[in-house]
Amino acid sequence: MTNLKRILVALLALTMIFVLAACDNNSGTSSADPSSTDPVSDTSEDVSSEDPAPTDITVNVFIYDFADPYIASVRDAMKANFESASITADFFDAAGDQALQTEQIQTSISQDVDLLVVNIVTTASDDAAMTVVDAAKAADIPLIFFNREVSDAVVNSYEKCAFVGTDADEAGYLQGELIYDIISADFDKYDLDGNGKIRYIMFKGELGNAEADGRTQYSVEEANRLFTENSLGTLEYYEPAATDLFRPCNWKAADAQNDMQAALGTNPMDSPNAIELVIANNDDMALGAIEALSAAGYNTEGGDKSIPVVGVDATVPAQESIAKGRMTGTIKQDAEGMASGIVSLCSNIASGADLMANTENMNVDSGVAKIRIPYAKYTG
Incomplete structure (x- = not known):
């Protein structure tokens, strides 16, 4: 009996050791090596069946050109909104190169990014946008285009695709209203040669x-x-004989400044055919034209000679120029509103909702997932 008792005591002791060891192992949150940089993944059935955490996604944002002043303001607003929403976002600059942007997007898809936000470079045809859509669709990754509009057909080709931007024509109509508001207040003042017409130059952003x-x-x-x-x-x-009633300047101040200087060479401000109005598709080109006018003695800060100059975007430099009396007015393109709309859709994906959820109070096109951010006139 003595030997049997000893054996039983030994077996009982071993059992207690195993029980205590098991309890100790279950008391921690992870059994991973703490020195490892790899994330720990729990593949148990209970955890995998839960909804993803509201902020547990990575968004990659592809910008057509970091140098664009308005897009820079949208980018800054997006960063602030992403931070507030606790969403991780990385930004990529295509520098105006569609091939580079497409490569950036394909690389991101191969790295299993959760959401693509694309400010497409090429807008003259659907080809580039459709390439992006096809790649996103094949990988089942939601896709948001913004600012530079893609066609309805592109958006409708993928149920997880949307566009956030403006009504392209609205800015034109509002700019026309703004021009009328300014000039009709004192038509004779702005009609420098008294011929009953206002001679204008137009700077176009992009063909x-x-x-x-x-x-x-x-x-x-x-x-x-x-x-x-x-x-x-x-x-x-x-230019009465011109067939194209605009100067293409690719949204850039330097190009508009050069073209304005050339126009002032053929139509000097002290001549009967002087330019009486500058219209630009964006503020950057308007500011470039102002620099050329300033060299000719017009639209200087505190000066007594100026002609109306109007743009689009209401960028900070444009607002400052208006405050100084150099630029006359602009059409505000709401950078914060656009950024908020984009991040709102990203938050839907982060919370496991549909891309276009919670958009009842937004201005959404009929029959296509396009959200429109309104413009407004700005004169200071």
């Missing part, structure tokens, strides 16, 4: 771009409609 097309066409059409309705004169392009 084949919906925003540039709408702003170029409807700013002049709407201003002339209002002038005619109120028995005033009309706008007349400064």
